[in-house]
Amino acid sequence: MDLLQYLPDDSRSWIQSYIEQVGMERLTEYYDKVFIELYEMLPGESFRVLEKVSPENYGLFMK
Numbered sequence: 001m002d003l004l005q006y007l008p009d010d011s012r013s014w015i016q017s018y019i020e021q022v023g024m025e026r027l028t029e030y031y032d033k034v035f036i037e038l039y040e041m042l043p044g045e046s047f048r049v050l051e052k053v054s055p056e057n058y059g060l061f062m063k
Helices: 013-022 024-039 055-062
Strands: none
Touching (some): 024 055
16 A cells, blocks of 8 residues: 555644644644654564554554
């Protein structure tokens, strides 16, 4: 599956639209959840987006 459509045009343009869409609290909760998941990965461990991220969160995850 090609997830490139979810990549932002620039590094910050997506933030305000997601705050308006889901709210600041949910955005920061999701960000923290993803950060911790990736931070705790062991060397050589893989993260399979299609298995761990629900389709409705692809855009948010990729940004």
